[in-house]
Amino acid sequence: MKALRFGRSAALLSVAALALTACGGNDGGNASSGSSEGGTASGTLIGGGASSQESAMTAWADGVKSVAPELTVQYSPDGSGAGREGFLGGAFSFAGSDAALKEDEAEQAKQICGDNGAFHVPAYISPIAVAFNLEGVDEVKMDAETIAKVFSKEITTWNDPAIAQQNEGVELPDTAITVVHRSDDSGTTENFTAYLTEAAGDAWKYDEVETWPSEITAESAQGTRGVVGQAAQTDGAITYADASAVGELGTVAVKVGEEYVPYSSDAAAKTVSASEQNEDGSIELDRATTEAGVYPVVLVSYHIYCNQYQNQETADQVKAFASYVVSEDGQKAAEEAAGNAPIGAETRDAAVERIEAITAG
Template identity: 60%
Template sequence: MKFSRFYRSAAIASVAALALAACGSDDAAEGDNANNAGGDEAAAEVSGTLVGGGASSQEAAMTAWTSDITETYPDLTVNYDPVGSGSGREGFIAGQYSFAGSDSAMDSDEQEQACGSGSPFHVPSYISPVAVAFNLEGVDTLNMNPETIAKVFAGEITTWDDEEIAEQNEDVDLPSTDITVVHRSDDSGTTENFTDYLNGAAGDAWTWEASDAWPEDLTGESAQQTSGVVSLTTDTDGAITYADASQIGGLSTVAVGVGEDYVEYSAEAAASAVESAEEDPDSEGARVLDRSTEEEGVYPIVMISYHIFCDEYEDEGLVEQVKAFGNYVISEEGQAAAEESAGSAPISDTIRDEATERIEAISVAG
């Protein structure tokens, strides 16, 4: 089994419904308060503005989280700037953000620069399939194995009626339309996840290493952030891209070859991939995914998007803000809000327990 290293508009009505459901009984309210750092007294003590930035893939979920958390912490405001994973990590290192959202873990150099005398750690907060999405009139879905996907994005397959695509889609009338590859122009954790998948699953059809920057020697159109590539693909007949599945809108999608079958993206299929992920020994809290799995029903192009925190902060108020927000996001309520607004897969109890222990250990520097 081959493993590769895994570095890396909201529905307000739905959020409100979740919040009301959470308040439906005294027992439920007590449980929710316990999950969110404990009770009315603790909630009253958490106030101010917590600022984060990073992965645009989390934008829909983040809108739900930052809105819904005020039900428990009315005096806490969380602002999040969806500037992309790379910029988010840079802002976190520079002290611009108190936490980063990132679709890939910090590398060793980034970890050494972050958090002053403390250390960063990763909390898996948002699990989502990365869709291979395309715009081709009259075609709603296509089957492609990893090698074919790699050849399309490498520019070796250039038209939609290419024999290699056609033989995997015998019942589809494929046009001779040129394929336009659309990729991210900014450093992106989504790009790193997608290229990590191609590197791990496509064999010799993909010769580039996993990276948050698209290979410079490959041609194609580019745009910034998830919304940018989705918009450009939507406006371009014959275009194909990769993006967080929650944000692809009306684009068609590829069912990915896994073993002898083809698997369409879904939250359940993404969660199946994460269940077997192991912890990365070099990046605390991050996970390692098996991109070349042949397990039935597993969708391997999945990303685990993280919230990156420091294990210590400069004052008690900031510590309490970070703990309140961090614990809310990984709570069952927080994960349900993300699933409702963005279609993400909830984290497992094991991941939640490990993350809670790390969050609760955050302390004041010095």
């Protein structure tokens, strides 16, 4: 594992100690060297959050050296909830999150970022794969209602008629289905349950949630790699995860309109392109779409930044890193490392405008 990843205990050494070095403080921020001059960022920028971004973040932390050789980026991939918590507590200068700030979190951000609060940059677009481990089967077809009933444990075997009738010619065993979900507060869970809420109708009774419903007794694991690893070790298991991490697991082609669409970065990107962007940079996804060729089980993972930082050095660090991430080079680096879908030109232009407007004071 690359050195970029470090434990939560190390990343969150002390909110009190780091609060002066993330979004605030007058002592030069997180940096190990003097304040940057001429827009050249230096020192160490600390962030944390979504584990879905781990591979992309490694690529970005390496690639930003091409534009800011003296800038080091450290990122702790402990989950979206932990990332937002660290950002709002002052421990991180930015958060990675598979979900936008909630209304109360946006208000809380003003305590760290000033009256103008925080904003979102859609940095990482990826399909969420519904992934499974079933010997001899690489792909099955399911509509939203069936997926919802599987994950709510109303459907408990792989040869259930609801699955079999959508997969003529596929020999499905009577193996028990083992549901594996995220144990941590997860933006991937929130995006997945948002899809079920919008597309599956009454078959999903638990709404859009960041923490898996306690009423559904199932197996669980920490982080993206955790659920994929557990599913890979369990015959009959099914889980949901960032598609870049599913490895050799089989995947579900999801019914959209009259066709079944396998996950792909292009199909995920089409969903985002057809959606609206809010004033704070977050995206309103249409997950119940019937548009051809669209894969609606998608996450838009954000980087969350302050509109204003308390010192120029941190502002320069953030602007250098954020600008690289959304650049064509940055998005290409992430795509090669993680297989995600690059953001579109309009999304990039809006992000650059917000990033360039970051101030210090």
